[in-house]
Amino acid sequence: MATHSVEVVYRGIFQKTLAKNITRGIVLAAVKQGKIGIAFGRYGDSPERNGIPAKNFAIVADNEEELQASMAQYEPKSVDLTVALDDTLCKGVESWAWYGLQPINRLTRPGGYLLVTTMLDFADLLQMAHAREQPYHLALVRGLPSFSGLWVYKDDHTDVRVLGAVSRLLPDLVSLEAVEAAIRQEWKSEQKVASARKAYERVEVMAVAPGVGDRRRPYEFELPRWWELREGVTIPAIVPGEAFPDPTTGAVGGWRPARNPYFKKFSTRTMRPVIDFEACIKCTLCWLQCPDSCFDVTPDGYYDANMEACCGCGVCEAVCPVDNCITMVNEAAFTNNDSQWAAWKRDREAYRAWVREKIQHRPERSHGFQQRGQYERQIREMAAAAVGGPAVRERTGG
Amino acid sequence: MAEAIATTPLPTLEPFKGVKKVPLGEYFTSGHRTCQGCESALVMRLMVKAAGPRTIVLGSTGCMYVANTTYYSTSWVVPWMHTQLGSSGSAGLGTAAALRALMRKGKLPTEPINVIAFCGDGGGADMGLSAISAALTHTEYNFLILLYDNESYANTDIQLSGLTPYGAHTTFSPPGTAKRILHQRWKKNVAGMLAAGHPSCRYVATVCASYAVEMMNRVRKALSIGGPTFIHSLDPCPKGWDYDPMLSHELGELAVECGIWPLYEVEDHKLKLYGRTKGIAQGRSKRRPVRDYLVRQGRFAHFTDDDIDYFQAKVDEMWERWIIPGVIPFASEITNGRSPD
Numbered sequence: 001m002a003t004h005s006v007e008v009v010y011r012g013i014f015q016k017t018l019a020k021n022i023t024r025g026i027v028l029a030a031v032k033q034g035k036i037g038i039a040f041g042r043y044g045d046s047p048e049r050n051g052i053p054a055k056n057f058a059i060v061a062d063n064e065e066e067l068q069a070s071m072a073q074y075e076p077k078s079v080d081l082t083v084a085l086d087d088t089l090c091k092g093v094e095s096w097a098w099y100g101l102q103p104i105n106r107l108t109r110p111g112g113y114l115l116v117t118t119m120l121d122f123a124d125l126l127q128m129a130h131a132r133e134q135p136y137h138l139a140l141v142r143g144l145p146s147f148s149g150l151w152v153y154k155d156d157h158t159d160v161r162v163l164g165a166v167s168r169l170l171p172d173l174v175s176l177e178a179v180e181a182a183i184r185q186e187w188k189s190e191q192k193v194a195s196a197r198k199a200y201e202r203v204e205v206m207a208v209a210p211g212v213g214d215r216r217r218p219y220e221f222e223l224p225r226w227w228e229l230r231e232g233v234t235i236p237a238i239v240p241g242e243a244f245p246d247p248t249t250g251a252v253g254g255w256r257p258a259r260n261p262y263f264k265k266f267s268t269r270t271m272r273p274v275i276d277f278e279a280c281i282k283c284t285l286c287w288l289q290c291p292d293s294c295f296d297v298t299p300d301g302y303y304d305a306n307m308e309a310c311c312g313c314g315v316c317e318a319v320c321p322v323d324n325c326i327t328m329v330n331e332a333a334f335t336n337n338d339s340q341w342a343a344w345k346r347d348r349e350a351y352r353a354w355v356r357e358k359i360q361h362r363p364e365r366s367h368g369f370q371q372r373g374q375y376e377r378q379i380r381e382m383a384a385a386a387v388g389g390p391a392v393r394e395r396t397g398g
Numbered sequence: 399m400a401e402a403i404a405t406t407p408l409p410t411l412e413p414f415k416g417v418k419k420v421p422l423g424e425y426f427t428s429g430h431r432t433c434q435g436c437e438s439a440l441v442m443r444l445m446v447k448a449a450g451p452r453t454i455v456l457g458s459t460g461c462m463y464v465a466n467t468t469y470y471s472t473s474w475v476v477p478w479m480h481t482q483l484g485s486s487g488s489a490g491l492g493t494a495a496a497l498r499a500l501m502r503k504g505k506l507p508t509e510p511i512n513v514i515a516f517c518g519d520g521g522g523a524d525m526g527l528s529a530i531s532a533a534l535t536h537t538e539y540n541f542l543i544l545l546y547d548n549e550s551y552a553n554t555d556i557q558l559s560g561l562t563p564y565g566a567h568t569t570f571s572p573p574g575t576a577k578r579i580l581h582q583r584w585k586k587n588v589a590g591m592l593a594a595g596h597p598s599c600r601y602v603a604t605v606c607a608s609y610a611v612e613m614m615n616r617v618r619k620a621l622s623i624g625g626p627t628f629i630h631s632l633d634p635c636p637k638g639w640d641y642d643p644m645l646s647h648e649l650g651e652l653a654v655e656c657g658i659w660p661l662y663e664v665e666d667h668k669l670k671l672y673g674r675t676k677g678i679a680q681g682r683s684k685r686r687p688v689r690d691y692l693v694r695q696g697r698f699a700h701f702t703d704d705d706i707d708y709f710q711a712k713v714d715e716m717w718e719r720w721i722i723p724g725v726i727p728f729a730s731e732i733t734n735g736r737s738p739d
């Protein structure tokens with residue numbers, strides 16, 4: 001089979017340009033080797049929304065007939081390589097085009113590769129990624145996941161570093177020389193060529209045995225067919241919601257809104273709010289200003305962010321008037337969506353320790369554009385700390 | 399038998415006296431597929447929270463239709479129906495007329511039912527302007543038209559609309575080397591236009607969801623005053639404005655504090671500035687420089703200092719030369735007993 005396919009799973013809008021650069025770069029490099037290919041975004045992911053996972057594909061074949069044979073489909077059934085541009089995508093993907101949670105490695109062919117841009121270790125990623133029945137490889141490109149926005153692109157070389165790693169993992173798809181030639185043509189930057197080469201040398205690979213990973217079953221559900229819908233193609237509204245009992249006292253109160261059962265939104269999250277209920281002054285602002293209505297009002301008057309509904313925008317932290325009452329923490333530091341308030345009610349001492357431990361994982365806010373000049377500063381800092389960014393010449397000697 | 403009714407009965411909606419008095423019920427809930435930090439989704443939520451459960455919502459095409467109601471999935475608790483891009487005015491009017499007819503014929507109990515038609519800036523200020531204008535002249539029907547303005551056609555990946563601000567980067571106005579500023583037109587003043595042009599409309603207001611309680615109280619007033627009413631809301635959009643979603647709330651505040659987005663209401667022909675805008679007009683607080691607002695958004699990242707100065711000069715002009723700051727963009731020779739400048 002001389003057709004290769006690569007999928008790039010990315011955070012909508014934040015990584016739109018980055019994903020386009022990668023799939024385009026793969027095809028341009030393949031063309032340098034006399035092959036033919038096409039890069040495209042998945043139709044159903046458009047219009048993209050900030051943070052909601054989306055996909056781009058690169059399909060490369062030896063000749064046009066073979067390419068045509070692989071083109072008449074919405075998305076490939078299996079890919080040689082899955083690229084996850086944000087490590088928290090390993091928890092699974094719930095895109096526009098899908099109802100339910102897709103494992104990140106769902107399309108990765110047996111023996112294929114899952115490539116992640118991350119600062120985490122293999123073990124951390126395998127705790128997140130769903131287990132599968134066939135073996136595959138997990139590969140890492142070291143670096144902070146790169147986030148920018150729709151207009152201003154943060155050129156921290158993540159695009160060419162991924163391209164360099166691709167040529168290492170799939171030498172039959174593109175050679176490093178072809179990648180370098182494509183970079184020279186497209187970006188006219190020797191520094192970017194150096195970054196690609198460095199990533200080629202440094203990519204880390206591990207074989208993942210069947211059954212290794214998160215063994216929980218990703219949730220799914222059956223949607224009715226259009227001919228099964230009610231008269232006028234109407235659908236039932238969400239019910240209002242209800243008060244609920246306090247697990248310790250049994251007193252019923254507060255309010256838990258009912259929620260759309262078919263879309264959970266939590267796979268959109270790269271960070272989640274960690275709430276210190278003892279610092280909370282019950283000012284209501286997090287609950288009032290949350291665009292996703294994700295706060296349950298508890299019977300004792302606190303606000304508990306429901307982790308099925310929270311998409312991690314960070315507005316609650318921004319509007320909270322108390323220092324360190326709400327802290328956005330890297331999503332990679334969590335393994336479940338359990339209620340923080342219930343945990344606090346169960347054991348306050350343990351909860352205090354849990355909050356202290358979690359807020360160590362305060363992420364670098366690579367969540368889009370905050371201030372002019374910010375990307376230039378971040379790229380300088382990343383290069384200096386060797387967490388991605390342009391390849392800096394290694395210091396030699398003392 | 400029901401008696402003939404001239405108009406449907408109006409609800410009594412007292413203003414919420416502070417955040418602690420805001421009801422807990424949600425009528426637009428979780429599970430919509432909007433961006434992280436989407437202020438327009440917050441506007442929907444607060445709008446219908448203010449209106450309460452006896453409400454029908456009509457949504458014209460845009461983010462708040464597409465993202466909230468993908469196949470077999472909704473986040474609405476109240477009845478909601480989609481209407482075409484330019485027809486929020488027609489849909490609001492038609493629904494209110496249908497309710498009146500059904501109540502007159504005794505097919506529905508005679509009770510207050512709120513009708514809210516929402517539209518985006520593309521659907522409201524560009525395509526649907528004529529339908530909204532026509533609807534605002536039908537004084538015998540009670541409904542609210544709420545324009546949620548994220549300053550572009552955001553659903554289809556950010557095309558320029560009549561409400562896109564000067565110089566903003568959109569897919570129709572990318573800054574380039576030959577032309578740095580491709581969009582040179584100034585934003586339309588929709589609320590002022592509709593208030594001035596429809597003397598029989600009893601309530602027109604501008605709101606911003608960063609001031610949630612004040613916003614909800616404007617919605618409650620619009621729904622309980624009677625006749626067709628209009629509210630224009632400015633919603634920061636993380637996707638099109640290109641900023642970190644956690645800044646949504648802050649950018650709404652900045653738009654008001656910089657004087658770019660004046661908050662006012664025209665109630666029975668009486669204009670009232672409110673909130674921070676009132677403080678600025680009375681000299682109790684200073685307008686912040688627009689630079690604070692512009693440098694936080696990627697859509698203005700190509701602005702030079704001259705561009706920022708031009709933007710500032712235009713906003714200054716609005717405050718210093720308009721007969722009513724931010725509302726009526728001309729000076730007048732007729733003073734009507736007011737002291738001339």
